[in-house]
Every structure is written in C-alpha cells, then in structure tokens.
Amino acid sequence: MSLLLTPDLTTFDGVCAAAHDGRDHPEREALEQLGEALMTETLDVIVDTALEDFQTTIAEGLIGAFQSIALRLQRECDRAADEVKRLTRDFDGSEIADVELQDATRKAHAAEAAVQAVELIRDRASDTYTLVTGEIWSPWRGSVRRTASTAAQIDAREALRAKRARAQAAVEPGAQVVAFRGSPKADTQVDAGRIFDALNWALGKWPQMKLATTSLNGAERLAMQWARQKGVDHIAAKPDFDQFRTAAPFRANDDMLALEPVVVLTLANSLDAGRAGELKPFGPALNLGQKAVELGVRHVAISGRRAG
Structure with missing residues (x-):
C-alpha cells in the first residue's frame, strides 16, 4: 500500500494504474x-463588470470549492485505507479474504486517484488566479498537501496539534520554521526586494525551512509568493477574529512562536523612502519581534541592508 500511503512519491498516472x-x-x-x-473564463466574465469588485471572493470561492471536494474525497480515501489495514491485519490466507483485500485495495487506490485529480484542477486554477491577478489563494481552514507540482500550505493549528501528538507527519512543522510578519503597507518593489533577500538568506541557512505567516496582505503576501516560487511549504497562522476579536493578530503571533521557529523575521514598516515616513510601524510585527526576543528566539528586523 505504499502507493496509497506516500502520495508525494507517486505520479498521478501511477495511482490511476x-x-x-x-x-x-x-x-x-x-x-x-x-x-x-474554469478560472480564466470566470475572470474574463467578471472583469469590467459590476462584479469586478467581488472578483477575489468569487475566484477564491471557486478554488475553495475544489479544496472542499478534495478534503471530502480524502476522507473517503482514509476510510478505504483503514479498511485495507483491517483486512491485512485479519488476513487468514483464505481465497475469500484475498478477494476482499484486493477489492478494498482497488477502492483505496481509486479514491486516491480521485483526490489527486481534483487537486490537479484546484492547483492549476490557483496558479492561473495568481498569474492573472497577482493574488495568492490560501485556504481559510485546513491544509493543502504537497503534490508533484506545488508546495504544501499548512494550517498552523493543524501543525501545532501534530507537533504535540507527533502523529500527523503530513503537517508536522519540523525543526526549521521561519516565522515572518510584515506590514500590509510594505508592498513596494523596494520592500519586495528586501523581503526576498531576507528569505533567500534564511533558505540558505535552513534548507529545509517552512515559512510561517498570517497570510496578511502586503509584505506577507509577497513572502508567500516567494515561498510558492521556491517550493517552500507555507504554514498559515491565520488570526481567528471570531474567537479573539481585536486580540486575534497577537494570538496568531503566539501560534507562530509555538512552532518553535529557528528565526523570526519582521518588517514593521515600508522600506520605500517615499512611504516610510507617512506610515506608522505595524504593531503585530513589532509584537512578534518583541516576544521572540523575550523567548530567546533569534529575531531579524528586515532593513535596508542584507541579513547576516
């Protein structure tokens, strides 16, 4: 059953076979x-119409629909895999047991093929959305597993549960988490260049790094673009405003620090000389840097010079 249980090491054609x-x-x-x-047609119909103001919601909802389908199919796949494990454990060598095991194995592989098929549609729709709009889709809840063509997106809450339980290798955060928080206003070309420099430096020091952000617009979206280009897995510690309200951005910082990052990178203000004087430093980024120092975690505030 290695083909079913290690999908990252297989091809879609292999699973189908x-x-x-x-x-x-x-x-x-x-x-x-x-x-x-699907994504191209959706965006073409919306552009230059009254729906254009809702383009992000509609487009990301379309991608999210395929994510929901993939998760539902994955649950079916997991149930099928559990049945294979049960039949294997109770196998008595009889012809009936052998037929049952073969049927269950085929069903498990069929479910996995369906999951991967939907993931291929989802990933290409997401890539097209990014190419056309420059925006990055990220699921509000749950994780997107790594496929042959994409990096994983990992929900911070799932990663923390896995870290405590040591039972879900697919979302285990690992030992090389790099946490980043940046101002939503730090989105200029100058900011992008320095953010990419800092992340390239981090990747050089920790080649197995995973990037943790809160998926906020601006600097953090730029960091997510970098992760996508580099094939670096992304851990999304999204603020839970429903539960924590105004404290949500700071609780998200706690989630990132609970991942025990090897370094915390922050960019509290734009580095563009034309904008920095007009903007106030971004409080949640300052808070993350301060908490990191208090915990003894290395903190690098991104500036106009290279990290070292």
Whole structure:
C-alpha cells in the first residue's frame, strides 16, 4: 500500500494504474487544462463588470470549492485505507479474504486517484488566479498537501496539534520554521526586494525551512509568493477574529512562536523612502519581534541592508 500511503512519491498516472479500473482516467494535462479554463473564463466574465469588485471572493470561492471536494474525497480515501489495514491485519490466507483485500485495495487506490485529480484542477486554477491577478489563494481552514507540482500550505493549528501528538507527519512543522510578519503597507518593489533577500538568506541557512505567516496582505503576501516560487511549504497562522476579536493578530503571533521557529523575521514598516515616513510601524510585527526576543528566539528586523 505504499502507493496509497506516500502520495508525494507517486505520479498521478501511477495511482490511476493501481486503481485497476476498466475505464480510463482523465489525462493529467486535461485536468490541468480544465482548472485553467474554469478560472480564466470566470475572470474574463467578471472583469469590467459590476462584479469586478467581488472578483477575489468569487475566484477564491471557486478554488475553495475544489479544496472542499478534495478534503471530502480524502476522507473517503482514509476510510478505504483503514479498511485495507483491517483486512491485512485479519488476513487468514483464505481465497475469500484475498478477494476482499484486493477489492478494498482497488477502492483505496481509486479514491486516491480521485483526490489527486481534483487537486490537479484546484492547483492549476490557483496558479492561473495568481498569474492573472497577482493574488495568492490560501485556504481559510485546513491544509493543502504537497503534490508533484506545488508546495504544501499548512494550517498552523493543524501543525501545532501534530507537533504535540507527533502523529500527523503530513503537517508536522519540523525543526526549521521561519516565522515572518510584515506590514500590509510594505508592498513596494523596494520592500519586495528586501523581503526576498531576507528569505533567500534564511533558505540558505535552513534548507529545509517552512515559512510561517498570517497570510496578511502586503509584505506577507509577497513572502508567500516567494515561498510558492521556491517550493517552500507555507504554514498559515491565520488570526481567528471570531474567537479573539481585536486580540486575534497577537494570538496568531503566539501560534507562530509555538512552532518553535529557528528565526523570526519582521518588517514593521515600508522600506520605500517615499512611504516610510507617512506610515506608522505595524504593531503585530513589532509584537512578534518583541516576544521572540523575550523567548530567546533569534529575531531579524528586515532593513535596508542584507541579513547576516
């Protein structure tokens, strides 16, 4: 069952072949083309109309729909895998038991093929959305696992639960988390250059790093773009405003620090000379840097000079 249990080491074609279905599965290229076409057509219809103001909500909702489908199919896949484990554990060598095990294995592989098919559509729709709008889709809840073509997006709450339980390797944050918080106003070309410099420095020091942000617009979105380009997994510690209200951004800082980052990077204000004097430093970024120092975590405030 290694093909089912280690999807990151398989190809879509391999999973489909393992399903042993008499019917053909859609080609990988066809699924990716479907995701691209769905997003392209959606954006083309919306642009220059009264719906353009709601473009982000509509487009991200479309991607999120495929994410929801993938999660639902994954639950079916998990149940099928559990059945295979049960039958394997209770296998008595009889012909009936062998047939049951083979059927259950085929069902498990078929479910995994369906999950990967939907993920291919979702990922291409997401990539197209980024290419056309410059925005990055990130799920509000839950994780997006790593596929052959994308980096993982990991929900911080799932990562923390896995860290405590040591039971969910797919979302285990690992030992090289780099936390970053930046001002939503630090979104100029100058800021992007320094953010990328700082993250490249971090990647050089910690090649297995995962990037943790709160997925805020501005500086953190730029950092997420960098992670996507570099294939670096992203841990999303999104503020829970429903539960914590105005304290949510600072509770998100606590979530990131609970991941035990190797370094905390902050950019509390734009480095663009034309804007910095007009803006107040971003409080949550200052708070994260201060808390990191208090905990003895290395803190680097991104400035106009290279990190070292």
